[in-house]
Amino acid sequence: MAEQATLVLIKPDAVQKRLTGLVLARLEDAQLQLIGAKVIRVSRALAEEHYKALREKPFFQELLQHLCGDLHGGAPVLALVYAGPEAILKVRKLAGATNPDHADPTTIRGAFGRNTLEGVMENVLHASSDDREAAREIALWFRPEELIEPLRSGRPAVSTAQNKEA
Numbered sequence: 001m002a003e004q005a006t007l008v009l010i011k012p013d014a015v016q017k018r019l020t021g022l023v024l025a026r027l028e029d030a031q032l033q034l035i036g037a038k039v040i041r042v043s044r045a046l047a048e049e050h051y052k053a054l055r056e057k058p059f060f061q062e063l064l065q066h067l068c069g070d071l072h073g074g075a076p077v078l079a080l081v082y083a084g085p086e087a088i089l090k091v092r093k094l095a096g097a098t099n100p101d102h103a104d105p106t107t108i109r110g111a112f113g114r115n116t117l118e119g120v121m122e123n124v125l126h127a128s129s130d131d132r133e134a135a136r137e138i139a140l141w142f143r144p145e146e147l148i149e150p151l152r153s154g155r156p157a158v159s160t161a162q163n164k165e166a
């Protein structure tokens with residue numbers, strides 16, 4: 001199985017609803033390694049760059065407002081990087097279909113997402129969809145020094161810097 005890394009963003013709708021812990025608990029079911037995490041209040045420029053492939057979509061402005069927290073009391077995003085075998089597909093499966101109304105109820109989006117009457121998809125999280133997108137997105141949201149190296153079997157479960165001191 002291919003070793004991969006994937007970007008997850010717990011979106012402002014979930015942060016505002018205090019769902020962060022529940023979403024993290026679900027993500028842990030994938031048995032992947034968490035190699036990066038930070039809370040970010042997202043700028044318009046970062047949101048536009050993240051979703052640039054969707055800039056022609058009719059919902060693009062609402063999408064940017066959502067990611068920036070404008071629709072959820074200024075709530076931030078929790079950005080995470082998970083690494084491990086088939087990490088991208090594993091996280092996408094746990095996330096469920098894009099539209100919460102179509103997502104299996106046992107998935108994160110199916111359980112916690114909703115479509116608002118104003119047409120905003122409050123779908124709880126972003127998850128990279130393939131290797132290329134994951135590489136671009138991880139580089140966009142994290143500096144290399146903000147990520148710990150994925151653990152290889154037999155290595156102690158601490159960061160590289162701590163390993164050197166040991």
Ligand code: IDP
Pocket residue numbers: 054059063097098119120121123125126127129
């Ligand atoms: P994904 O998040 O499952 O990868 P994408 O098609 O990449 O889905 O869309 C990115 C985001 O754009 C979705 O997570 C959702 O927030 C928003 N979005 C996608 N389709 C629609 C739509 O038809 N209406 C409103 N928002 C949408």
Ligand code: MG
Pocket residue numbers: 129
């Ligand atoms: Mg996508």
